[in-house]
Every structure is written in structure tokens, then in C-alpha cells.
Amino acid sequence: MLPTREEAMELVRDGLRSNPGPWGKHSLTAAHCAEKIAAACGDMNPEKAYILGLLHDIGRKFGTxxxxHVSDGYTYMKKLGYDEVAKICLTHSFNSQTVDEYFGKFDVSEEELRLIxxxxxxxxxxxxxxxxxxCDSLAGAEGVLDIVERMGDVKKRYGSYPKExxxxxxxxxxYFEKKMQQNVYLVCEKDTFSPEEIEG
Known part of the structure; x- marks a missing residue:
């Protein structure tokens, strides 16, 4: 089950009231990119893609x-009955489906790690x-970013970035450029898109 676009936006607004920060605009940018790419692919649902993009970081509602934020988002969405969103909260950080590739802080309990x-x-x-x-890799709080520049920035901040x-x-x-037969940055309106302020 999925929330509507309006319900998803209200969940983000509620999350930002609990924990304000740039993650809200990052989520708006990810949602925008997801909707545009899904529409260009032709065999994906742009509305579903937008909602999943908007809520992938909803676990940030519970703090920094x-x-x-992966286990928080997964558990929260499961509780609300939004299984498809819960799955995205879980998978968006792990390209190769393992926590071994995660290079941020392991700030989870043993129980949370086991759950993930x-x-x-x-x-x-x-x-x-x-x-x-x-889309998580393309989305900045200020708009659509060059993926190589974004990864380079993360590498600078963390001191490394796993090659895998x-x-x-x-x-x-x-993969998605081949699927769309188009340039990702053009489809996502990299040079013109800027996320709006999310009003509380």
C-alpha cells in the first residue's frame, strides 16, 4: 500500500517539525527526479516513483x-502499513543489498542492525x-547534482568513498539512461529545477 502524494507530503512536513533540516528539500529533489525518470522510462508509474522518492528518508523524522535512519524509516512505514515505502527506506542505502558497503556511522543497536x-x-x-x-545520489537540497561531483564531495567529507x-x-x-534513451540530467531538469520551501 502507498500513501497519496498529499499524504506523503504531510508525512514529510510532520517529520520536519520533529527534525528540521536539509533532508526535506533533498527528498523533494529525489522525488522530482524519480517522477521524471519513471515517466521517461514508459514502463514505470511516475506517481509511485514520486511518493517513494519523497519518503525514502522519512526515518530522519526521528533525529540525526x-x-x-534506515531502520527508523522502515519500522515507521511498516507501522503505518506502507510496505512499499518501508522497502525503499530499507534499500535506498545499499546498492549491493548488504550493510557491508555502508560507510557512514553504524549508530544502531544490535537489534536494529539485525532487523536491517x-x-x-x-x-x-x-x-x-x-x-x-x-535519485538519492542525484538529489541535493539545492537541486539536481552531478553524480560524480556529489560522490567526490562525500569522499572529501568522509575521507573515502567505496569504489564498489x-x-x-x-x-x-x-542503466536508466539506456532505459530512457535520454540523458538523465536533461530529464531531471538539472539546470532549472530548484525545490520549493516545505511549509509547515
């Missing part, structure tokens, strides 16, 4: 956490999982 590992092992990735992984994840993100870019 790294790996923790167990549920991740069960899921079967589809094009929506891949799409939101790509870097290559996986580039592969996702090529």
Missing part, C-alpha cells in the same frame, strides 16, 4: 542518525529500488 540485515536479505530489488538509489558503491551509482546512471 546515519544507519539509524534480516529484512535486506529477504527483499528482491526491482527498478523502483534502483531508481531511488540513483561509486561504480554501482555510475552503473545505475547508465
Amino acid at each position: 542518525r546515519h544507519l539509524g 540485515q534480516t529484512e535486506l536479505a529477504k527483499v528482491e530489488y526491482d527498478d523502483y529500488d534502483r531508481l531511488i538509489q540513483l 558503491k561509486w561504480d554501482a551509482n555510475i552503473a545505475l546512471l547508465h
